[in-house]
Amino acid sequence: MDAKEFELHDFVVMPDHIHLLITVDEGMSIEKAMQPRADSEDSLRKHREYIALNPVRAGLAANPGEYPYCFRYLADKKLRRG
Numbered sequence: 001m002d003a004k005e006f007e008l009h010d011f012v013v014m015p016d017h018i019h020l021l022i023t024v025d026e027g028m029s030i031e032k033a034m035q036p037r038a039d040s041e042d043s044l045r046k047h048r049e050y051i052a053l054n055p056v057r058a059g060l061a062a063n064p065g066e067y068p069y070c071f072r073y074l075a076d077k078k079l080r081r082g
Contacts, residue, residue: 010048012055012070019051 010021021044023037055067064072 009044010051010071012051012067014054014058014060014069019054021047021051 005027006022006024008020008022010019012019023044052064052070052072055061055070056064061067064070065076067073
């Protein structure tokens with residue numbers, strides 16, 4: 001098994017489910033990873049936006065940067081420290 005079978009681009013942990021945005025290596029079937037697949041830069045951008053806004057739509061945060069269980073929050077926090 002290769003060390004890099006997929007790359008995690010974005011995530012959010014919700015109270016009752018999780019969203020992960022990943023791309024898989026060529027040799028791995030998408031079924032073994034997760035679905036749906038983002039197959040273009042535009043699709044990747046749209047999936048990231050959907051994931052980031054999920055806590056806002058659920059009423060858990062006023063904007064994506066306020067919800068502590070997501071990629072955007074952690075990335076912003078890292079930038080503030082850096």
